[in-house]
Amino acid sequence: TMVGMGGADASKTKSHISLAGTFASSAFSTCFAETCTIPIDTAKVRLQLQGRAVAGGGEIMKYRGMFGTMATIAREEGATALWKGIVPGLHRQCLFGGLRIGLYEPVKGLYVGKDFVGDAPLHKKIAAALTTGALAITVASPTDLVKVRLQAEGKLPPGVPRRYSGAMNAYSTIIKQEGVAALWTGLGPNVARNAIINAAELASYDQVKQTLLKLPGFSDNIFTHLLSGLGAGFIAVCVGSPVDVVKSRMMGNSKAYKNTVDCFIKTLRNDGVTAFYKGFIPNFGRLGSWNVIMFLTLEQARKLFTKEVPA
Numbered sequence: 063t064m065v066g067m068g069g070a071d072a073s074k075t076k077s078h079i080s081l082a083g084t085f086a087s088s089a090f091s092t093c094f095a096e097t098c099t100i101p102i103d104t105a106k107v108r109l110q111l112q113g114r115a116v117a118g119g120g121e122i123m124k125y126r127g128m129f130g131t132m133a134t135i136a137r138e139e140g141a142t143a144l145w146k147g148i149v150p151g152l153h154r155q156c157l158f159g160g161l162r163i164g165l166y167e168p169v170k171g172l173y174v175g176k177d178f179v180g181d182a183p184l185h186k187k188i189a190a191a192l193t194t195g196a197l198a199i200t201v202a203s204p205t206d207l208v209k210v211r212l213q214a215e216g217k218l219p220p221g222v223p224r225r226y227s228g229a230m231n232a233y234s235t236i237i238k239q240e241g242v243a244a245l246w247t248g249l250g251p252n253v254a255r256n257a258i259i260n261a262a263e264l265a266s267y268d269q270v271k272q273t274l275l276k277l278p279g280f281s282d283n284i285f286t287h288l289l290s291g292l293g294a295g296f297i298a299v300c301v302g303s304p305v306d307v308v309k310s311r312m313m314g315n316s317k318a319y320k321n322t323v324d325c326f327i328k329t330l331r332n333d334g335v336t337a338f339y340k341g342f343i344p345n346f347g348r349l350g351s352w353n354v355i356m357f358l359t360l361e362q363a364r365k366l367f368t369k370e371v372p373a
Contacts, residue, residue, distance in 0.1 A: 075370040083367030085164035091359035092159025095352045096151050101144035102348040103151075105131040107213040109341050110310040128344035138217040147209040149229035154205035161198035162191075162260050163360070169193050181272055187265040195260025196253050203252050204245035208232045210313045248313050251322040255305040262301040263349075267294035267357060284358060291357040295350035303345055304338035 079087075105128050112125050125131040135143050170190035174182045199206070208229055215225060226232035236244055271290040274280045308325050311318075319325035329337050 075372060077368045078371040079364060079368045081164065081168065084167065084364075085160045087360060087363035087367055088163035089156045089160035091356045091363050092155040092163065093152050094359050095356035096155045096159075097145075097148065098355050099348050099352045100148050100151055101132055102128065102344055102351070104135065104144050104146055104213045106341050106344045106348060107210060107310060108135065108216065109344065110307060111214055111314045128341075128347060131344075135216075146215075147213040147229075150205045150208040150212065150232070153229070154202050154209060157205065158198045158202035158256070159356075161201060162194045162256075163264065165194040165197065166190055166264050182268075184265065184269055187268050188261045191261035191264040192257045194264075195257035198260070199253055199256035200249070203249050204233065206252060207245060207247055207313060208236070210310065211236075214314055248309065251305070251309050251312060251325075254322070255302060255309050258305055259298050259302040262298040263294045263353060266297040267291065267353070270294065284361075287358050287361050288354055291354035292350055294357070295353035296346060298353065299342065299346045299349050302349070303342060306345070307338050307340060 105125070108125050108131055109128075112123065125134055132144060170182055170187060171178075173186045173190050211232060212226060212229065218224065226235055233245070267290050270293040271286060274286050274289060275282060280286050304326075308322060308329065311329065312322065312325050319328060333340075
């Protein structure tokens with residue numbers, strides 16, 4: 063059965079969804095969630111990168127808070143600037159979302175064995191989500207780099223040309239100037255971060271939903287999906303926030319740090335523990351809403367691709 067699709071009518075038919083259908087519904091729901099929430103993400107990238115700039119030269123804090131940052135970007139660069147990075151963002155979601163979520167069920171099935179009946183144990187869910195997250199981001203890593211580079215560029219002084227005219231231009235410029243391998247810059251931390259966040263999202267959604275469905279009064283409906291999505295988003299932020307800050311700092315300025323651990327230690331030493339939860343509210347605003355939109359859409363989209371087949 064699909065995530066939390068258990069408890070279906072156990073008579074002569076069983077629900078079946080093809081791998082292509084799973085991939086399509088996963089890619090569609092992640093792209094939809096991305097489009098809705100990318101302004102929050104752009105604000106988050108600017109806030110995280112601002113820490114560095116201010117420390118460097120006594121600049122004043124230009125961006126304050128999530129909504130303040132969104133307002134400043136819209137005022138200085140126009141509202142469309144909030145959707146900067148949407149093109150590589152959607153490239154990323156199609157590849158990354160489709161693979162990590164689409165492969166989760168098959169890989170989980172592989173780990174529990176084909177004769178397994180009932181609910182998969184939590185550690186198997188976590189293992190499956192770590193696997194699909196790591197696999198998916200290895201494929202999609204270049205799209206992530208391009209997205210951060212496009213989002214990081216703020217309002218430029220008059221006469222200064224933009225680094226990249228758009229997503230495609232950014233891919234080709236990076237290859238020309240820095241070589242193909244540069245597209246996979248920060249792959250290590252990126253794999254770690256995405257495998258961890260994927261596990262925090264998918265395994266917790268699976269687990270929260272399974273737990274809720276056992277409680278009286280809960281059925282497999284939108285309210286349950288909503289609560290499970292919020293739970294998944296919250297857990298993902300708690301787990302992923304420190305990893306995310308390190309990733310943004312390394313991708314934004316790769317020369318300042320030797321490696322992931324070096325970045326982690328320097329951030330801890332210079333800025334203290336709170337730096338890792340910098341932007342916790344916008345992060346939860348983004349991941350919470352992202353997960354709710356994505357899982358709600360996914361549950362509905364899956365229905366379109368699910369066929370009844372003879373058991």
